[in-house]
Amino acid sequence: MPGLTGKDQVLTDYANKLAVLDAPKGRSLTQDALRRLSKNKAAVISIGIVVLIILVAFIGPYFVPWRYSEVDWTAIRKPPDFDKGHYLGTDQNGRDMLARVLQGTQMSLIVAGVATIVSVTIGVIYGAVSGYFGGRVDSLMMRFVDVMYALPYILFVIILVVMFGRNPVLLFVGIGAIEWLTMARIVRGQTLSIKEKEFIEAARASGAKPFAIIMRHIVPNLSGPVVIYATLTIPEIIIAESFLSYLGLGVQEPQTSLGTLISAGAPVAEVLPWMLMGPAAVLVTLLLCLTYIGDGLRDALDPKDR
Amino acid sequence: MTDREPILKVRDLSVEFTISSGGFFGGTKILRAVKNVSFDLYQGETLGIVGESGCGKSTLSRAIIRLLPATSGEAVWLGSDIQKMNSNELLGLRKDIQMIFQDPLASLNPRMTAGDIIAEPLKIHMPNVSKAERATRVAEMMQKVGLLPNMINKYPHEFSGGQCQRIGIARALITNPKLIICDEAVSALDVSIRAQVVNLLMDLQKELGISLLFISHDIAVVRHIAQRIMVLYFGEVVEIGEAEQVTMDPHHDYTKRLIASVPVPDPKVEMERREERRRLRKTAAAAA
Numbered sequence: 001m002p003g004l005t006g007k008d009q010v011l012t013d014y015a016n017k018l019a020v021l022d023a024p025k026g027r028s029l030t031q032d033a034l035r036r037l038s039k040n041k042a043a044v045i046s047i048g049i050v051v052l053i054i055l056v057a058f059i060g061p062y063f064v065p066w067r068y069s070e071v072d073w074t075a076i077r078k079p080p081d082f083d084k085g086h087y088l089g090t091d092q093n094g095r096d097m098l099a100r101v102l103q104g105t106q107m108s109l110i111v112a113g114v115a116t117i118v119s120v121t122i123g124v125i126y127g128a129v130s131g132y133f134g135g136r137v138d139s140l141m142m143r144f145v146d147v148m149y150a151l152p153y154i155l156f157v158i159i160l161v162v163m164f165g166r167n168p169v170l171l172f173v174g175i176g177a178i179e180w181l182t183m184a185r186i187v188r189g190q191t192l193s194i195k196e197k198e199f200i201e202a203a204r205a206s207g208a209k210p211f212a213i214i215m216r217h218i219v220p221n222l223s224g225p226v227v228i229y230a231t232l233t234i235p236e237i238i239i240a241e242s243f244l245s246y247l248g249l250g251v252q253e254p255q256t257s258l259g260t261l262i263s264a265g266a267p268v269a270e271v272l273p274w275m276l277m278g279p280a281a282v283l284v285t286l287l288l289c290l291t292y293i294g295d296g297l298r299d300a301l302d303p304k305d306r
Numbered sequence: 307m308t309d310r311e312p313i314l315k316v317r318d319l320s321v322e323f324t325i326s327s328g329g330f331f332g333g334t335k336i337l338r339a340v341k342n343v344s345f346d347l348y349q350g351e352t353l354g355i356v357g358e359s360g361c362g363k364s365t366l367s368r369a370i371i372r373l374l375p376a377t378s379g380e381a382v383w384l385g386s387d388i389q390k391m392n393s394n395e396l397l398g399l400r401k402d403i404q405m406i407f408q409d410p411l412a413s414l415n416p417r418m419t420a421g422d423i424i425a426e427p428l429k430i431h432m433p434n435v436s437k438a439e440r441a442t443r444v445a446e447m448m449q450k451v452g453l454l455p456n457m458i459n460k461y462p463h464e465f466s467g468g469q470c471q472r473i474g475i476a477r478a479l480i481t482n483p484k485l486i487i488c489d490e491a492v493s494a495l496d497v498s499i500r501a502q503v504v505n506l507l508m509d510l511q512k513e514l515g516i517s518l519l520f521i522s523h524d525i526a527v528v529r530h531i532a533q534r535i536m537v538l539y540f541g542e543v544v545e546i547g548e549a550e551q552v553t554m555d556p557h558h559d560y561t562k563r564l565i566a567s568v569p570v571p572d573p574k575v576e577m578e579r580r581e582e583r584r585r586l587r588k589t590a591a592a593a594a
Binding site for chain 1: 371373396404407408409412414426431459463481
């Protein structure tokens with residue numbers, strides 16, 4: 001009596017539905033992590049602020065009445081003046097501080113972004129190759145990293161600047177060339193543990209080539225520590241750039257960066273406080289937010305390690 | 307069975323590891339994990355390899371497919387020595403011999419979907435197959451191992467242990483291999499799922515005519531699936547023969563102890579067997 005309860009009909013319908021149903025999307029680990037991140041208020045607010053700063057830094061200059069290199073001869077060393085459009089005052093040369101802060105933020109963000117991309121790319125590939133092949137290759141590659149570590153990077157940048165002149169590109173190269181060392185070490189350590197997992201052995205048993213294993217199986221599984229480290233690298237690079245600019249090795253006038261602005265504002269902080277306040281506020285906010293984002297990402301990507 | 311040519315011939319295979327005892331002045335020791343193992347495997351046959359943890363079962367299986375280097379001896383696959391294969395022949399071997407692993411979840415890349423995992427060997431060995439063709443084959447294979455094809459986009463952590471092992475089996479079968487090595491393939495599963503997976507393997511074997519090298523520490527499971535059983539003890543073959551003969555009439559003391567250790571769900575029988583185990587342990591201690 002199959003038709004008595006109608007169970008067969010229901011089950012058949014359900015089976016048919018399953019059979020024709022389009023395959024539903026799975027929930028990947030990345031999506032999981034993003035959901036956890038979106039529950040972290042500090043991180044979400046920080047992301048909002050950072051996005052806002054980026055947008056304002058890149059779009060803002062088109063709406064500001066003065067250009068960053070333009071000199072207003074009627075307003076030299078003047079506090080904020082809303083009638084003339086100097087919302088953050090002017091510096092000793094009569095240039096509008098708001099326009100200069102926007103341009104400086106832009107420059108710092110570009111340096112940080114490019115240097116981070118450079119260091120992540122080199123560091124991940126170098127570390128993964130070194131860790132995966134192990135043995136003599138590993139020793140050789142890691143000793144090279146040790147040697148590079150031993151070189152003081154200020155010296156490195158000074159040599160570069162002396163040889164090629166002052167150039168923002170050099171700044172990217174110099175900073176990126178130092179930051180990838182730590183990344184390579186972190187990635188190597190992670191690779192050593194990942195390569196012992198069974199799915200790597202499964203890939204080798206099914207004939208995958210070493211390079212394919214590194215790119216398809218090892219690198220995607222590194223994303224957790226790499227993303228966390230990269231977010232924490234950005235503030236480090238901004239500070240490094242500020243420091244180099246402070247020493248006069250960074251960006252060139254009339255272009256500016258947050259570090260240059262702060263170094264110009266610090267000596268006159270008592271008489272012209274507005275020259276320090278603007279850039280310092282942006283820098284502090286940026287660094288604080290990036291640290292919160294890094295923390296949030298760490299909790300989201302590695303929920304066991306809270 | 308003897309009149310046919312074996313597909314896999316292993317002769318005097320040994321694997322040694324060099325272990326440094328640590329420290330700058332510490333010397334090195336040589337650990338012989340597998341000692342002079344020889345056996346034949348025929349097409350469509352299941353050979354069970356039993357032994358306790360650390361007796362060299364996994365090392366043996368990895369040496370056969372050259373994931374580990376063998377120190378001496380040879381493994382001959384369809385007439386050619388695996389140790390001497392060039393990279394092209396080795397790729398062919400990797401297509402013919404697939405593996406199923408112990409930990410169902412750990413053997414799947416957590417960043418890939420089930421469909422991508424199953425399709426990977428196909429991408430390596432048949433790069434000319436079109437994307438649509440690949441998708442159909444993956445869907446067919448999923449059905450064959452008892453998974454719903456609409457799970458194709460799910461990630462490993464969304465499956466249960468038994469389902470993960472089915473994904474592993476589908477990945478092993480997709481290249482139409484001639485031999486599958488199951489390295490403790492069912493040990494991590496609970497008893498009911500274990501029976502399902504073992505029966506699935508037996509059905510697939512009957513349907514596709516593949517050979518199985520079934521490695522386990524559990525002689526009861528091996529007896530159920532294998533026609534012949536090989537018993538390993540400290541890297542040496544102590545007994546090899548028909549499953550019936552090895553389990554009913556074991557010659558070696560170690561095999562007897564292995565069989566005596568299988569629990570029976572009857573308290574009275576268990577009581578007698580406990581006596582038996584005690585006696586076996588004593589003779590083993592006296593021999594040592």
